Amino acid sequence: MPLNVRGIPFEVPSYSLTGDILSYQRCGLQYRYYNGSSLPPSRPVQMWTGEFVHGVMEEAYRIWDLKRDQLPFPWSCEITPWGKQAPPGRPENDIGTLGDLVEARLAAGGKISRSDKARMAAYRRAAAAVNELGPHLFPLVTAAEEKISGTRAMPPTAQRVGRGDRYELTGVVDVISSVRARAHEGNELVKLASAVVDPGLENFDLIVDYKAARRPDQKSEYWTHHAWQVQTYAWLRNQAPGMARVGAGIIVYVNEFAPSSSELEEYVHEIRQGAADVVPEPGSADYYAIHRWQPGAAVPALSLAFRMKRAIRVIDVTDARIKDAVAAIDDVVTEIEASAQAEFQSGSIPKHWKACGDAATCEACDFKHTCPSPAQMRTTGKKAGPPVAPG
Template sequence: MLERRRERELVPNYSLTGDLLSFMRCGLQYRYQNGSALPPSRPVQMWFGEFIHGVMETAYRLWKSSPPAFPWPCTKTPYNANPPSNRAAHDIGVIGDVVEATLAAAGKNPRSRDLRDSAYERAERAVNEIGPQLFPLVQSAEERVIGTRPLTMPAGMKARARMYELHGIMDVLSSVTVGATGNNALCDAVRAVVPNLPSGAEIIVDYKGAARPSTNHPYWKQGDWQLQMYAWLRSKQPNAAPVVAGVLIYINELALGQAGLGELQRDVKHGRTDVKPVPGSRDDYLLRTWTPGAQIPAFSLEFRMQRAIRAVPITDPSMTAALAEFDKVVVDIESCAAREAQHGKIMAHWPAGGDDPTCDACDFRHFCPSPAAARAKPGYQPPAPDTP
């Protein structure tokens, strides 16, 4: 006797950065940015981060095919104007034009001229300062990885599926190359956390369009978990070598703005960062004597690279811990979607927990209930202090 055909089961598909980390940043913003599609058909990522990723990938492929000498020029196309003529193929302005057009075709555009200018400045620094040290080490660029995890919902709540699918993109380095290369800030950072690199192992790399977070900020721990998850996903690919370390490259550290520099000053003062200037050095003097609104100081390349590069060891226990954390995030997203479907209300069932920078850039802050969103609204006045 033939069995009755089972109903088709939807397996939710999540992007590690576009979905899980976005939800952890602010659940309500994640919901509104995704519309009614849960999980989303298009990852929710900031334009800035995707622009940096696109420029670095294209620059690497150009370098690999016919390595132009560094530094590469950056003749940026003026905002809403025609591109300059007679630019070389490896001009970062040419690369940026292509990446911008690709993102625009997907409905992704910079929020402002200032953001676009900042993206080009940091992309130029990334290519010319990170590129010479990173590109020779890359074994595989923009490697796409995918894996599945069991989905277990809380008691009384039905799951859409028994499994969920998770995917991500990273660069992959060889431990042999990293272990043998000298005078390289990236290799030094990896060897500092894994002194005895096993032959044949791999190191994974991802870019962050952000500054290095404070060590007591949730983003610090989330960055570690992200690398652990990438390592687990990499381990699920056919013929994959073991991953022993991961590297996050905080692109904004190469060219800090006013806000980032102020945060760095506070982090150093209060002991909330693992990378600070050497006491008595020129970098230390420039940081201590800088005042908000003054010109951004010219920190040394060595200090900026140390701030930009973060290496994390990968072990079976650390991957297991990260897996448990992200399983919880998926359950939270699925639970929010289920409660919304049952009660028909969005705001009551998605957590609004963004920090000030997240709310400042959010299109939905004008009607969001979170305190940070209230501070981001025009004309906000802080409440008067309590009087005795």
């Protein structure tokens, strides 16, 4: 009796919006090296900071949701000194207590802050975000860390070189807020979002994405890529049956709640270049504080209203914007599939993955000494420096 031959397993290529698409956009070659080796970066400081801030926000919401009005803001933040025991008697909602939990979880996965300075900066930002954003955001939250996914037709050019006629797109939304417009009309975030929400929508969802970063300038690629990411989340969420329509996206640039000196320097430069979209009102206290500030001096105190404006970016998720965003994501998938196929045929990685990291990405990159085209070489024409012994 002839035996049936087992068919080739059906496989739909899967792309995560952050782990694949944003990583590839940051640098194709770096993405390939990390993706192919499954090794974590040797200096995962960005990863630690981002995950720490997300973790503290999530823990803070969890505690707040259990106790609600019994825990009024602001919450204290007594940080456990690095490598020491937690001080006794801290309340459960102390941000230092929440930070200990998150740090322990990250350490179990091998993720530790690069330095005490980076760790303190992350605490400062997380505490400011909990105390300044939490009172507006937490009452709106209906789901946190929600996984979403959907499939899309593989673009025709990728079908010719790739692995099938569909691909899966996945993401994790930090916060989804279900908003009944009238019930929340006094809420600061709802007021900001209403600038782009279709006025005919009585009930809608807000998608909130935290970024442990400063607000990028509106001429940078990050500006565009972040919007595409949230618009694609909206597309995925709108596919799910029985859900309210997504009315707006909100990106929270957490570093803007407590900017560092180098971030303020970058911001001043962007103002001079006309690349900053949120600038202080001429004649305001924030205006003078920023324009009189000199690099090297302490970061001036900026008003909460101004820092909130810099931290919150509202994303338009109308059909036309979503359509453009998912088309751009299709293009990225096409590029990745084509690069993978070309590498498979030729056996060469550097030839077929574009080395396009910016200066900051290259500086922190594990492959900068072997990379054929790090940012420094692209801007100065110089070759990358010799390898440096880890120290």
